[in-house]
Amino acid sequence: AQSVTQLDSHVSVSEGTPVLLRCNYSSSYSPSLFWYVQHPNKGLQLLLKYTSAATLVKGINGFEAEFKKSETSFHLTKPSAHMSDAAEYFCVVWGNAGNMLTFGGGTRLMVKP
């Protein structure tokens, strides 16, 4: 089975400070990993993806994530938070559960002015 654990349900940062959203995964298959963002009353937008190429992945809006197999982690970072980054973020894995995506529980990012 595959699973995803997002270690923080809520993260609060000040505008202009770094963002770190933590994600650990479990998959016995060589996984693909994704971060999606969901703004209030909106659908899911793909931020970035890891598909077994470079372990440091750059996405949209200045976000990046590093795949660490030894730690089974895929943490999302951004050097400087912007007010528009406030949203719900989901870490997602595709692997050995057939042709489906498995989502973490989500992390709500709050950005203070």
Added chain:
Amino acid sequence: DAGVTQSPTHLIKTRGQQVTLRCSPKSGHDTVSWYQQALGQGPQFIFQYYEEEERQRGNFPDRFSGHQFPNYSSELNVNALLLGDSALYLCASSVFSGLRVGAFFGQGTRLTVV
């Protein structure tokens, strides 16, 4: 190029009723997956359709059924609605066996059961 479109955007139904939600995938995509997102939770996989057949199913009762049409669009049907079926229903569009590179999601249908 239209993305993934879902209709309706919002829906209110009474317990025991039946509902049909619709999804048109992104151009070039032949696979539609449906997810249920309860308030404050991550989306849960309901089922996936490819070549007009259900290819994989998550842990949802038979009250949840679906259909895919020759043009790849899809419907999600829920019978005998329960209060617990209130959620955001998301449609994900992809190429079959292409989930390795992710999926595109629609805006969702917000279903409220009263």
